Amino acid sequence: MKVLKFGGTSVGTSKSLAHVKKIVEGLNGPAIVVVSALGGLTDRLISTANDAAAGNAAYKNNMDGIANRHYDIISETIDPCKQKEVIDIISPMLADLSDLYDGVALIRNLPEKTLDRIVSYGERISSVIVSRIIAGAKHFDSTTFIKTEKWFNKNIADSKLTDSLIRQAFGSFGNGVAVCGGFIATDRDNGEITNLGRGGSDYTAALIAASLNADELEIWTDVDGFMTADPRIISNAKVIDHLSFVESMELCSFGAKVIYPPTIYPVFHKNIPIRILNTFNHEAPGTWITDNRDSAPSGCIPKGATTMRNISLFTIEGDAADNTPDVNSRTFNTLAKNGISVILVSQSVERSSFSFALSEHDADNALKALLNEFAPDMEEGRINRIARHDNKAILAIVGENIGDISSIGPRIFNSLQRQGIEVLASSHGASSSNHAYVVDADDTNHALQAVHEIFFE
Numbered sequence: 001m002k003v004l005k006f007g008g009t010s011v012g013t014s015k016s017l018a019h020v021k022k023i024v025e026g027l028n029g030p031a032i033v034v035v036s037a038l039g040g041l042t043d044r045l046i047s048t049a050n051d052a053a054a055g056n057a058a059y060k061n062n063m064d065g066i067a068n069r070h071y072d073i074i075s076e077t078i079d080p081c082k083q084k085e086v087i088d089i090i091s092p093m094l095a096d097l098s099d100l101y102d103g104v105a106l107i108r109n110l111p112e113k114t115l116d117r118i119v120s121y122g123e124r125i126s127s128v129i130v131s132r133i134i135a136g137a138k139h140f141d142s143t144t145f146i147k148t149e150k151w152f153n154k155n156i157a158d159s160k161l162t163d164s165l166i167r168q169a170f171g172s173f174g175n176g177v178a179v180c181g182g183f184i185a186t187d188r189d190n191g192e193i194t195n196l197g198r199g200g201s202d203y204t205a206a207l208i209a210a211s212l213n214a215d216e217l218e219i220w221t222d223v224d225g226f227m228t229a230d231p232r233i234i235s236n237a238k239v240i241d242h243l244s245f246v247e248s249m250e251l252c253s254f255g256a257k258v259i260y261p262p263t264i265y266p267v268f269h270k271n272i273p274i275r276i277l278n279t280f281n282h283e284a285p286g287t288w289i290t291d292n293r294d295s296a297p298s299g300c301i302p303k304g305a306t307t308m309r310n311i312s313l314f315t316i317e318g319d320a321a322d323n324t325p326d327v328n329s330r331t332f333n334t335l336a337k338n339g340i341s342v343i344l345v346s347q348s349v350e351r352s353s354f355s356f357a358l359s360e361h362d363a364d365n366a367l368k369a370l371l372n373e374f375a376p377d378m379e380e381g382r383i384n385r386i387a388r389h390d391n392k393a394i395l396a397i398v399g400e401n402i403g404d405i406s407s408i409g410p411r412i413f414n415s416l417q418r419q420g421i422e423v424l425a426s427s428h429g430a431s432s433s434n435h436a437y438v439v440d441a442d443d444t445n446h447a448l449q450a451v452h453e454i455f456f457e
């Protein structure tokens, strides 16, 4: 059994849906198809909610546009004798969406759980439509088996409960094709609609593949595979034939948008291969992501480079930074207690400072918590300051066994230096498979071009 996930670009138009139909109907075994909302729709649902909250009457026209886009797709792609049945299912959903927008406009406020309900309609509706486009397919409602729990202010998957609910939901599913929405979920405690985060349909597909021990997870998108860099920035980026799970995990966690980062872990754990394939070019071989044991090259070969934006770099300076283990552990504990993840850590050689990078989104909370934690040390002068620098980016170069700084580090530093790009912090060897550099946000694309040229062109 295979799990296939089709992203927004693959289900955005009648034309792209014709490709999806052809791919799925051409399979010769059972399959579970996970779909995103129509391309660009989640952004539209959110911007319309913001318009409504701001009292901008444009939200009404946007709502009509959202409804019409779905009705047009139905009339262009679904057998006329089945159209009424689909319209009868989605009309009440669109009516509820419209009521939600009116409610938001009335109270001029957009609570998080209302936004979660609003965005859920993207996948709730697209999955019904796709299930009627594919001959013989059966629709499954993901909100009944993908469960989340609260973790600080985020919703994260409750993997254990989700695993057993997925097995129950698909337990008696035979040999056919099932279609369900990605991204959407419900809270395990109160049943409210939630989601797995932007780009989360990949993760839905991985959770299903892992629970049902699928033979393969296929991520169908709009590029020929995982590439040596983001093709929107590097026009001559090349498709990578094979990545190990670890390499793909590193590339995704450092910003390669092609797969949502949490996706890899559940399938890695079960050793289920992932393939990245192009909906618009079925014949292209794509990228295989598998256990590296069979096929990792022995030397130190970078596989790809990526960048991550909206980064803040923090530096703790002062004599106490000399007492590194204490400062490090208090920093990490404080951040962890506040649900903040550290993306990169860099220790200065003379040990009088210690830097780490995190998402700009977490920077306010991080600064507040650290100033609180180190207040006594600052008062006594053991720590001079906790500096925060926003508007930074991380450049990461990934490949199994490249961790040792002596291998490729000098080439990267020289190349960045030749381009006049200052490295503000760097980390090597924390993992054996990446080198990561903090640079100014303005230098991001140049830095990526510079390293792409030396390793992949």
Ligand code: ADP
Pocket (backbone or CB within 6 Å): 006, 007, 008, 009, 010, 036, 199, 220, 221, 222, 223, 225, 226, 227, 228, 229, 230, 231, 232, 255, 256, 257, 258, 259, 304
């Ligand atoms: P989907 O709608 O199918 O989920 P996404 O937009 O989430 O698609 O992911 C696919 C996009 O990821 C590609 O169109 C490409 O622009 C971008 N991307 C970023 N980095 C890479 C990379 N290293 N390889 C391939 N695509 C990448």
Ligand code: ASP
Pocket (backbone or CB within 6 Å): 007, 008, 036, 037, 042, 043, 122, 182, 183, 197, 198, 199, 200, 201, 202
């Ligand atoms: N529709 C959601 C988003 O745009 C989830 C997904 O496409 O994976 O983020």
Ligand code: MG
Pocket (backbone or CB within 6 Å): 007, 199, 202, 257, 258, 259, 260
């Ligand atoms: Mg995606």
